[in-house]
Amino acid sequence: MVLDKYARLIVEYCIGVEKLTDVVIYSSIEALPLVRELWREIVSRGAYPIYIMTDEVFSEIFYRYAPKELLEYVSPIDRAIAEKARARISILSSTHTKHLINIDPERIRLRSMAIRELREIFMKRDSTGDLKWTVAAYPTRAMAQEAGMTPLEFEEFVFRAVKLHTPDPISTWIEQGKRQERIVQFLNRVDELRFIADDTDLFVKVGGRIWINDDGKNNMPGGEVFTAPHEDSVEGYITFNYPAVYSGYEIEGVRLKFEKGVVVEASAIKGEEFLRKMLQVDEGAKRVGELAFGLNYDITRFTKEILFDEKIGGTIHMALGSAYLRTGGVNRSSIHWDMIKDMRKGRVYADKDLIYIDGKFIESIL
Numbered sequence: 001m002v003l004d005k006y007a008r009l010i011v012e013y014c015i016g017v018e019k020l021t022d023v024v025i026y027s028s029i030e031a032l033p034l035v036r037e038l039w040r041e042i043v044s045r046g047a048y049p050i051y052i053m054t055d056e057v058f059s060e061i062f063y064r065y066a067p068k069e070l071l072e073y074v075s076p077i078d079r080a081i082a083e084k085a086r087a088r089i090s091i092l093s094s095t096h097t098k099h100l101i102n103i104d105p106e107r108i109r110l111r112s113m114a115i116r117e118l119r120e121i122f123m124k125r126d127s128t129g130d131l132k133w134t135v136a137a138y139p140t141r142a143m144a145q146e147a148g149m150t151p152l153e154f155e156e157f158v159f160r161a162v163k164l165h166t167p168d169p170i171s172t173w174i175e176q177g178k179r180q181e182r183i184v185q186f187l188n189r190v191d192e193l194r195f196i197a198d199d200t201d202l203f204v205k206v207g208g209r210i211w212i213n214d215d216g217k218n219n220m221p222g223g224e225v226f227t228a229p230h231e232d233s234v235e236g237y238i239t240f241n242y243p244a245v246y247s248g249y250e251i252e253g254v255r256l257k258f259e260k261g262v263v264v265e266a267s268a269i270k271g272e273e274f275l276r277k278m279l280q281v282d283e284g285a286k287r288v289g290e291l292a293f294g295l296n297y298d299i300t301r302f303t304k305e306i307l308f309d310e311k312i313g314g315t316i317h318m319a320l321g322s323a324y325l326r327t328g329g330v331n332r333s334s335i336h337w338d339m340i341k342d343m344r345k346g347r348v349y350a351d352k353d354l355i356y357i358d359g360k361f362i363e364s365i366l
Contacts, residue, residue: 011038089133190206211227228291228330292316
């Protein structure tokens, strides 16, 4: 019963599947129970599902053995799917969360540069509304272990995060979206933001940029509002409390210093070499493409899965690299790397006025 409820939430609320629409589903074999329910929901609505199985072992083989020219190759089939599919559902369902941990970061960098055009196609279609898409999660044992939970604990965590514990999850998400929309309307009138917390004093300009309400349509769970700061405006320094995870690498204690929007100093307690390598992917990797507030207070634990962690109520996150075009951001990069800061002992000022304290917006401003 839970999975059919979950599938209905994804197909009806997140995607809003229409008749005779091609819907591409990506998942590992672990998520087949959910994929079957998605398939049923999609077909019953007169749409056409296409299933593409993902597998960490296949991915490891590719990165380990592919010659350089193959790492730099972009398949016309992948390009056609990126350009033509009207809807896309990606189900995170990892069977091994660190399958690329011993792959040379240079090979990952080469591949990231090669598929940049696919990301740009996605960004463009997302900005015009031509593509309906969502990312959701299916609880696997590997993900549970990575999160430091038992399989049952993690399953309960996932289903609570997407609000399946409520009588009507769709109505619950609609209410969450309304509250976040009030925050968006306020932030859209703001010119400057300043973040102050432990080893953090960061200034950004966001005036004229568009704040987006992630109400669970593109990410399930949703629960954030985000924008792209002006590319040359970020000044100051920030230290991230949680590990920054990328392709299985965990970079701990990341500290970044910005001048005129560019990272000028970068350090980490663990994984500093990888951090520096990714900052060298391209010029855009040194700038901030996204700035966001996490507002899903049903997510209270760090899991090492960004789909959940970036929504933790009482946090902010920044992404180095590519910006979402619909925010008005213009930064381009082959990476989009989210890093999370706990603000439950922090403050945020908007145009010098206090608007956020200890992980929550001040109610009087909304």
